[in-house]
Amino acid sequence: MDSSQNKILEVKGLKKYFPITGGLLRKTVGYVKAVDGVDIFIKRGETLGLVGESGCGKSTLGRVILRLIDATEGEIIYEGQNVLKLTKSRMREMRKKMQIIFQDPYASLNPRMTVGDIIGEPMDIFNLAKGREKEEKVLELLSVVGLDIQHIRRYPHEFSGGQRQRIGIARALAVDPELIICDEPVSALDVSVRSQVLNLMQELQQKFELTYLFISHDLSVVKHISDRVCVMYLGKVVEVSDKNELYDNPLHPYTKALLSAIPIPDPEVKRERIILEGDVPTPINPPQGCRFHTRCRYAMPICSQQEPVLKDVGKEHFIACHLY
Amino acid sequence: MSENLVEVKNLKTYFYTEDGVVPAVDGVDFKIKEGETLGIVGESGCGKSVTSLSILRLIPSPPGKIVDGEILFRGENLLQKSEAEMRKIRGNDISMIFQEPMTSLNPVFTVGEQIAEAIELHQGLNKKQAMDKTVEMLNLVGIPSADKRVNDFPHQMSGGMRQRVMIAMALSCNPSLLIADEPTTALDVTIQAQILELMKDLKKRLNTSIMLITHDLGVVAEMAENVLVMYAGKVVEYADVRTIFKEPKHPYTIGLMGSIPRLDQPKEKLYVIEGTVPNPFNMPKGCRFHPRCPEAREICVTKEPELITINGHQVCCWKYCNEWKGAE
Amino acid sequence: METKTEKQKEEKNINQKMEGRSLWADGWIRLKRNKLAMFGMWLIIIICLAAIFAPYITRYDPNEQFIWTEGPSAKLVPPCSKYWFGTDVYGRDIYTRVIYGARISLQIGFAATAISVIIGVILGSIAGYYGGIIDDFISWLTNVIFAFPFLLFVLALVAYLPPSLPLLYMAIGVISWASFARVARGQVIQLKEMEFVEAATAIGSHDKRIIFKHILPNILAPIIVQTTLEIGSIIMLESSLSFLGFGIQPPKPAWGYMISEGKQYFLSGQWWWSVFPGLAIMILVLGFNLFGDGLRDALDPRLKQ
Amino acid sequence: GCGQKPAEQGKEEQPQKEASKILRVGIISNPPKLDPVFATDTSSARVIYQIFETLVDYDNDGNVQPLLAESWDISEDALEYVFHLRKGVKFHSSVAGEPTANGGREVTADDWIWSFNYILNPDTNSPRAYFLDMIKGYEDYQKKKTEQIAGISKVDDYTIKIELDYPFAPFLSVLAYNTFNVLPKEDVEKHGTDQFNFHPVGTGPFKFEEWIQDDKIVLSKNENYWAKDENGNQLPYLDGVEFGIVTDLAMQWTEFGLGNFDIIEEVDDPYYHEAKEMPNFIERAELATYYYGFNLTMAPFKDNKPLRQAFNYAIDRQGLIDIVRNGRALPASGALPPGMMGYDESIEPKYTYDVEKAKALLKEAGYPNGIKVELTYNTSDAHKRIAEALQAQFKQTGIDVSLKNIDWGALLDAADRLEMPFFRMGWTADYPDPDNFLYVLLHSDNIGPNGNYTGFSNKDFDEITMKARTETDPAVREELYKKAESIAREEAPWLFIYHYTTHGLAQPYVKNMRVPFFGAYSLKYTNLDIEK
Amino acid sequence: MLNYVIRRLVGAIPVLVGVIAVVFILTTIVPGDPARIMMGQRGNPETIAKIRHEMGLDKPLPIQFLDFMKNALTLNLGKSYRNNMTVVEAITTRIPVTFKLAFFAMVIAILVGVPLGIISAVKQYSWIDYGAMFFAILGISAPVFWVALLAVVLFCVILGWIPGTGTGNGELIYYVLPSIVLGLRPAALIARLTRSSMLEIVRQDYIRTARAKGLSERVVIMRHALRNALIPVVTVIGIEVASLLSGVVITEQIFSLPGIGRLSVEALTNRDFPVIRGVVLFMAFIFVLANLIVDLSYPFFDPRIKYD
Numbered sequence A: 001m002d003s004s005q006n007k008i009l010e011v012k013g014l015k016k017y018f019p020i021t022g023g024l025l026r027k028t029v030g031y032v033k034a035v036d037g038v039d040i041f042i043k044r045g046e047t048l049g050l051v052g053e054s055g056c057g058k059s060t061l062g063r064v065i066l067r068l069i070d071a072t073e074g075e076i077i078y079e080g081q082n083v084l085k086l087t088k089s090r091m092r093e094m095r096k097k098m099q100i101i102f103q104d105p106y107a108s109l110n111p112r113m114t115v116g117d118i119i120g121e122p123m124d125i126f127n128l129a130k131g132r133e134k135e136e137k138v139l140e141l142l143s144v145v146g147l148d149i150q151h152i153r154r155y156p157h158e159f160s161g162g163q164r165q166r167i168g169i170a171r172a173l174a175v176d177p178e179l180i181i182c183d184e185p186v187s188a189l190d191v192s193v194r195s196q197v198l199n200l201m202q203e204l205q206q207k208f209e210l211t212y213l214f215i216s217h218d219l220s221v222v223k224h225i226s227d228r229v230c231v232m233y234l235g236k237v238v239e240v241s242d243k244n245e246l247y248d249n250p251l252h253p254y255t256k257a258l259l260s261a262i263p264i265p266d267p268e269v270k271r272e273r274i275i276l277e278g279d280v281p282t283p284i285n286p287p288q289g290c291r292f293h294t295r296c297r298y299a300m301p302i303c304s305q306q307e308p309v310l311k312d313v314g315k316e317h318f319i320a321c322h323l324y
Numbered sequence B: 001m002s003e004n005l006v007e008v009k010n011l012k013t014y015f016y017t018e019d020g021v022v023p024a025v026d027g028v029d030f031k032i033k034e035g036e037t038l039g040i041v042g043e044s045g046c047g048k049s050v051t052s053l054s055i056l057r058l059i060p061s062p063p064g065k066i067v068d069g070e071i072l073f074r075g076e077n078l079l080q081k082s083e084a085e086m087r088k089i090r091g092n093d094i095s096m097i098f099q100e101p102m103t104s105l106n107p108v109f110t111v112g113e114q115i116a117e118a119i120e121l122h123q124g125l126n127k128k129q130a131m132d133k134t135v136e137m138l139n140l141v142g143i144p145s146a147d148k149r150v151n152d153f154p155h156q157m158s159g160g161m162r163q164r165v166m167i168a169m170a171l172s173c174n175p176s177l178l179i180a181d182e183p184t185t186a187l188d189v190t191i192q193a194q195i196l197e198l199m200k201d202l203k204k205r206l207n208t209s210i211m212l213i214t215h216d217l218g219v220v221a222e223m224a225e226n227v228l229v230m231y232a233g234k235v236v237e238y239a240d241v242r243t244i245f246k247e248p249k250h251p252y253t254i255g256l257m258g259s260i261p262r263l264d265q266p267k268e269k270l271y272v273i274e275g276t277v278p279n280p281f282n283m284p285k286g287c288r289f290h291p292r293c294p295e296a297r298e299i300c301v302t303k304e305p306e307l308i309t310i311n312g313h314q315v316c317c318w319k320y321c322n323e324w325k326g327a328e
Numbered sequence C: 001m002e003t004k005t006e007k008q009k010e011e012k013n014i015n016q017k018m019e020g021r022s023l024w025a026d027g028w029i030r031l032k033r034n035k036l037a038m039f040g041m042w043l044i045i046i047i048c049l050a051a052i053f054a055p056y057i058t059r060y061d062p063n064e065q066f067i068w069t070e071g072p073s074a075k076l077v078p079p080c081s082k083y084w085f086g087t088d089v090y091g092r093d094i095y096t097r098v099i100y101g102a103r104i105s106l107q108i109g110f111a112a113t114a115i116s117v118i119i120g121v122i123l124g125s126i127a128g129y130y131g132g133i134i135d136d137f138i139s140w141l142t143n144v145i146f147a148f149p150f151l152l153f154v155l156a157l158v159a160y161l162p163p164s165l166p167l168l169y170m171a172i173g174v175i176s177w178a179s180f181a182r183v184a185r186g187q188v189i190q191l192k193e194m195e196f197v198e199a200a201t202a203i204g205s206h207d208k209r210i211i212f213k214h215i216l217p218n219i220l221a222p223i224i225v226q227t228t229l230e231i232g233s234i235i236m237l238e239s240s241l242s243f244l245g246f247g248i249q250p251p252k253p254a255w256g257y258m259i260s261e262g263k264q265y266f267l268s269g270q271w272w273w274s275v276f277p278g279l280a281i282m283i284l285v286l287g288f289n290l291f292g293d294g295l296r297d298a299l300d301p302r303l304k305q
Numbered sequence D: 001g002c003g004q005k006p007a008e009q010g011k012e013e014q015p016q017k018e019a020s021k022i023l024r025v026g027i028i029s030n031p032p033k034l035d036p037v038f039a040t041d042t043s044s045a046r047v048i049y050q051i052f053e054t055l056v057d058y059d060n061d062g063n064v065q066p067l068l069a070e071s072w073d074i075s076e077d078a079l080e081y082v083f084h085l086r087k088g089v090k091f092h093s094s095v096a097g098e099p100t101a102n103g104g105r106e107v108t109a110d111d112w113i114w115s116f117n118y119i120l121n122p123d124t125n126s127p128r129a130y131f132l133d134m135i136k137g138y139e140d141y142q143k144k145k146t147e148q149i150a151g152i153s154k155v156d157d158y159t160i161k162i163e164l165d166y167p168f169a170p171f172l173s174v175l176a177y178n179t180f181n182v183l184p185k186e187d188v189e190k191h192g193t194d195q196f197n198f199h200p201v202g203t204g205p206f207k208f209e210e211w212i213q214d215d216k217i218v219l220s221k222n223e224n225y226w227a228k229d230e231n232g233n234q235l236p237y238l239d240g241v242e243f244g245i246v247t248d249l250a251m252q253w254t255e256f257g258l259g260n261f262d263i264i265e266e267v268d269d270p271y272y273h274e275a276k277e278m279p280n281f282i283e284r285a286e287l288a289t290y291y292y293g294f295n296l297t298m299a300p301f302k303d304n305k306p307l308r309q310a311f312n313y314a315i316d317r318q319g320l321i322d323i324v325r326n327g328r329a330l331p332a333s334g335a336l337p338p339g340m341m342g343y344d345e346s347i348e349p350k351y352t353y354d355v356e357k358a359k360a361l362l363k364e365a366g367y368p369n370g371i372k373v374e375l376t377y378n379t380s381d382a383h384k385r386i387a388e389a390l391q392a393q394f395k396q397t398g399i400d401v402s403l404k405n406i407d408w409g410a411l412l413d414a415a416d417r418l419e420m421p422f423f424r425m426g427w428t429a430d431y432p433d434p435d436n437f438l439y440v441l442l443h444s445d446n447i448g449p450n451g452n453y454t455g456f457s458n459k460d461f462d463e464i465t466m467k468a469r470t471e472t473d474p475a476v477r478e479e480l481y482k483k484a485e486s487i488a489r490e491e492a493p494w495l496f497i498y499h500y501t502t503h504g505l506a507q508p509y510v511k512n513m514r515v516p517f518f519g520a521y522s523l524k525y526t527n528l529d530i531e532k
Numbered sequence E: 001m002l003n004y005v006i007r008r009l010v011g012a013i014p015v016l017v018g019v020i021a022v023v024f025i026l027t028t029i030v031p032g033d034p035a036r037i038m039m040g041q042r043g044n045p046e047t048i049a050k051i052r053h054e055m056g057l058d059k060p061l062p063i064q065f066l067d068f069m070k071n072a073l074t075l076n077l078g079k080s081y082r083n084n085m086t087v088v089e090a091i092t093t094r095i096p097v098t099f100k101l102a103f104f105a106m107v108i109a110i111l112v113g114v115p116l117g118i119i120s121a122v123k124q125y126s127w128i129d130y131g132a133m134f135f136a137i138l139g140i141s142a143p144v145f146w147v148a149l150l151a152v153v154l155f156c157v158i159l160g161w162i163p164g165t166g167t168g169n170g171e172l173i174y175y176v177l178p179s180i181v182l183g184l185r186p187a188a189l190i191a192r193l194t195r196s197s198m199l200e201i202v203r204q205d206y207i208r209t210a211r212a213k214g215l216s217e218r219v220v221i222m223r224h225a226l227r228n229a230l231i232p233v234v235t236v237i238g239i240e241v242a243s244l245l246s247g248v249v250i251t252e253q254i255f256s257l258p259g260i261g262r263l264s265v266e267a268l269t270n271r272d273f274p275v276i277r278g279v280v281l282f283m284a285f286i287f288v289l290a291n292l293i294v295d296l297s298y299p300f301f302d303p304r305i306k307y308d
């Protein structure tokens, strides 16, 4: 894969602050700094895994990239174009290239539409196909994601979680996208179903030359599916690297703790576990300096004062830590 | 190890709903010895929670009903006890931790009140003593400045803390059996690690038997001594933890093991158990797993297998029976 | 290739028969199981049928005053085989008037509710969807209406406006929309955050499409429930207006107005004049309430899980 | 609002307390005004009659009789009236439990002079001041050209003189109208025009005690009342009066049945049969007419006498009265009620129930196929009942009447402006004189708020009624009014419906119950008594 | 907390202004002239004009509106056209009656509705449940005025248990029947809501937790479930206060109670504009206040809610 130069998407200094309102006139009294200065890039055809604890801003990042919510600051460059600067109609065009799959298979499908309508809708919007042609395409998509073509006239509530997730995938595929942001697509699924979906996603990636931004909090899943992995903590990227590099040689203390916390399904394996003290601080009032220093066992005085920047320590291994 | 603390025999719990009968638990047998940790794994809806609630006789009724079986706790059949006797057991001899620490605590009472309530009830302490004991328990589960946090409401605590409160509540009356129904599923990995560590530690100190329900095989591998694998309301495999992980026998267990991505063993492609969990209103005849089983044969479709024991390793599959060959 | 499409066609033919069950169909199945709701539905249907076929199920004209032809013997006749519910002071057959009265009540119930649904849902959805200053304004408007003593408002309108049925619909409709606006607004705000709406944006839907395809169909269920319950309360409201002497004009047999006329005679022993129309109101409103309640349970997605 | 405390009854029913005789009267609405200068309605009048007194009032047959004036002299030209005041009449010495500003002093000529000047003062804005516009100097006083009204003067402390601009036959009757009472200057000034309403002080048999809005009004006995009965006993016999406000006739009737009221204002038709059997039920004709006005200034009734007559022939008055009103009225063929000067049964045309004639007239009027009109009436059960019955009757002639009710305020407004084609009205005499009917309601001077809501304007009629106003010879007057009445009947500006009766109902233990000539509301409780 | 209360009250001002604006518009578009009504059936045009002038009715509407708002700030709502009483006094003299009526009605509604709802929920799908809910819905479906009528006939006339209408000398017995009649609808609503809310709560995880602790069913329901279940009920009580104010109009009319409802109808028919405005403003304020009180009571039921 000669993709090192081929960045399909690049995010620079992206910030998303949600205002907290209060007071008589609903003035803004503070911000939830959900995403607070993120720089990442995704190469064409790869899968970038995005991991981090709950509330660290993974979903927000995904949504901002698709402009489902407006960014506060920063740039999102998709094939050379700044997505954030596009007009509404240009943005709609752009949506053909970028799609999203959601975590909650129950909430992400309109319960009043049949499967056929759901999958066919993007075709209507972009005038991709009509009538018979559309129906055939829908049927084709259904079989691509491994659903029975008889299901076309059924409603979402008649499906199991895994099947719904397939419908969601089919909908995303309907416009022939290049990049799909997968926001925890398998977290809500059962073990046996999860592997079905994961395999399906991998197959589709090859078949349609897709690029994935794969968001998950499950490190094993991310490791399985990604080429590169990005670790977030409290709205910031702390480490990005090739997957094997990251799992074999984690540098950031947070990544290390995270990796060690995962229970290995093998009773023989006994590992030294790094137990992090305390809970994740809130993004409303993130700690000064390095955001992780309150839970870090290597914390130094500088950590509480100065914010570490993401730097390359070789082999495209980026890390934001004062230790390096 | 000593006596069997709990012995569940042929437990059947059905739900009589408007759409039909759901045999949520359909003939489950297992035992838990004193001090033992039994892990129960299985996919969503396979009857794990119903099994545990049946032991406490907390099945919502209607529509639920325990239709058959015995649950022996220290040799006494819980199913024959009166409601009042059961109440003495609940929270006292057997206590339970639930999956969702966010919703399992009553939002309108302080955590202290909620824990002390059980202590007062079962240990005959007065309010003050109960509150002291509560603080002690919170300290035990590692909540910092417990004497202050007793007065917090659940919403003032993080998920990990709430789960600690749940554990403190469950352990406050020194139960002999602790049922933990997916105690860490809702938590982040780092928090999960803290809680697992805590449970291991407490177990060591208090020698409580634990029935640990989870669908995370990693957690089972780490915590349990024996493992029970359930599928569609039935036990499909039951063995000690090493055996289960090293030599799983049931095709379902094998599939389960193969289908999870592992940090330690990279796989190109995950193993896939085809199909979906059967519709509870319409359970397949014969072996309930046969529609998804790659090795299914004639007999699997027609006849239900029994749980058989091979070297202390119980499995419910025709493959290990004599009839297997004949069915080919 | 050919065989494949052939096969697909075949399958499609099968599919047509195997259409999925929409949430509506599901709701209907649940509703059918609810005995009280079905009882309510039958009450409504029976009364509607009675209203439609009124001339066929009564012998008399609702406005015919028998005292002028039959003399005082036709005045205030207690219920008997000739006049099932008795007659009023003019010798009009109360049974007939109660049956014809259903027409008025239903007409007002449906028409006024329709007006308030239209106003309420439009305003509520706009407020919920666009938020900001539009929301502030519409919410202010709803609050004003809520804070306004309802009955006084209608009384004032009806007392001062020339009485006519359409005006009555309007008057009632114009002030009952607030509850619909509130329901719609709340629902839209909730739905706006749902992932399927986000998904619709992600596939490039316009606002219009999102509102009409994704949001409105999903707020329909609570709106329908609210509508059913509202029809009941509007029927009740109309009857209180008639009772207070406003609204419907004689000789139209409005129930509330019959109660109010009969009230004077109730205390002198002629109970039937006001008791039967009262029962009629109660039964019809009961029907709508039972049915609405049942609908709520049947269409409530929370119960599905 | 009904007096007896059931809980305390047992406790307090001790012998000495039992002597307290409180008359409990049910009235239909909260009186807007207890200040007689401003009151215009009968509910207020009922109370005001107990507190205040005029110079003269009526005997049982409608003749003027002395009240606070013991006698009077009228000049030959009928332009000068001299009143000899009763001595020993005192203002109330207390109001609402507190001493009055006047201290209970005697009424003298000065008080009358002051009272008339106060009532007629343009700044006072009394709605009834114009009743006395025939008094000399009225106009100048209204325009504030004079400090005092010229025509009212003091002769001595117990004699006053009133001069008129022109001879006005019913003048004495107007003085009996219950606006023109004597008022204590000190108290009016103390409370001001605004608040005197809540502290009314007069000379009547009862003193004001308490007024709980919408609930009740309590009066107590005036111990210093000037009148004594024939045996020399101090009047009134009652210790007090309590007016309970119950806005619904059905409820009032119920309360009466429960014994919570001793007297009720009105018995509605449904209870008439029952009430009629009661010993203290009295009914008599009233000087009042119930009619539907035709608007003579707009289509279809404008310049269409046959149409108006057709309407008048189309209704069965007796049937309506018998069946709907239980016979409690007299059919009306004209404007004047029986008992009034100028009323004569024989005056033509007599409107009887004659469908054929009505149809013929309708044809003549240009509506051979019937006609549609809208009747506006004001919201009330009784009016609605009549309207519904007439609506059915009209139908037989091919007259399709649709009904529209509006409230009283809106009806008055529309009537003033002559906006409604066909509307309900009624009239009860302010004073027993045909002038109060024919001139007030049908003279073209009074078109609009003054009382002529039909826009009736007939030269002959105007002339006759105007002439009758100043005529002093009763016989001539009577002839004039008969003539006027016959014009009114012939022209039919109204649909004449019926003449009211008035009635009173009291519990059997109420002694000396009567219904005055002028209507039940003018009953004074001076000699009523309770004997259980 | 105080801060919050002040904020809410200030926030209510635009709503109250809106309410008053609506009343102004209503009272000017209506036919019927207060000055004319005061004159009785026959009026003298000059006197009418003079009275109109004194009432300020000849001023342009916006000026009247501003004058009213200005005066309202100092709680000067003007004087009744009808009997010169100040509007504030007219309202305050009637408050006790209406307040008592509404209060008793609400107490009855809660005392009947909540237990009924609980029993219904606890015995879900039993005949007690069906019966209770059927009667609850019946209670909502029967017109108040009609029930009042039946009640008067039954309890006053036939049985004689209640002495009559009105307020007597203020004895509470006079309030019994009107309160029950008025409380019927809210009682039914509360019962229904308590039931559904209770059913929802007993499905919650923390109820299972409570049971797992070994608490008796009574403690589980009364202690753990009820307080949570009452949260939506409290909201409805707040909303019901508003509809109670409407109900008061009819109830007071039928039972001849001298309260705000009667006052408002009387004012309406007599075009007593200052009183109409005053009453509407008062009712709107009560509505706002009731909702505020409800909101303020949330923290008692639900500690997650805090105002500051």
Ligand SMILES: Nc1ncnc2c1ncn2[C@@H]1O[C@H](COP(=O)(O)OP(=O)(O)OP(=O)(O)O)[C@@H](O)[C@H]1O
Residues within 6 Å of the ligand: A018, A019, A032, A033, A034, A052, A053, A054, A055, A056, A057, A058, A059, A060, A061, A217, A283
């Ligand atoms: N619309 C919003 N308004 C305000 N705050 C928000 C909003 N959406 C998200 N946040 C906050 O932003 C932070 C990041 O949220 P986000 O959903 O991106 O986290 P996440 O990493 O996806 O977590 P999870 O694993 O739980 O999905 C959280 O603290 C969340 O509370």
Ligand SMILES: Nc1ncnc2c1ncn2[C@@H]1O[C@H](COP(=O)(O)OP(=O)(O)OP(=O)(O)O)[C@@H](O)[C@H]1O
Residues within 6 Å of the ligand: B015, B017, B022, B024, B042, B043, B044, B045, B046, B047, B048, B049, B050, B051, B060, B063, B064, B215, B280
């Ligand atoms: N109250 C109930 N009414 C009807 N069916 C029920 C009820 N509770 C559980 N069931 C059914 O019982 C079966 C087993 O449920 P159970 O909760 O034990 O599954 P589980 O193994 O705990 O799953 P999970 O991993 O999702 O917690 C399911 O099919 C479920 O639908």
Ligand SMILES: [Mg+2]
Residues within 6 Å of the ligand: A058, A059, A060, A183, A184
């Ligand atoms: Mg997320």
Ligand SMILES: [Mg+2]
Residues within 6 Å of the ligand: B048, B049, B050, B181
């Ligand atoms: Mg479970």
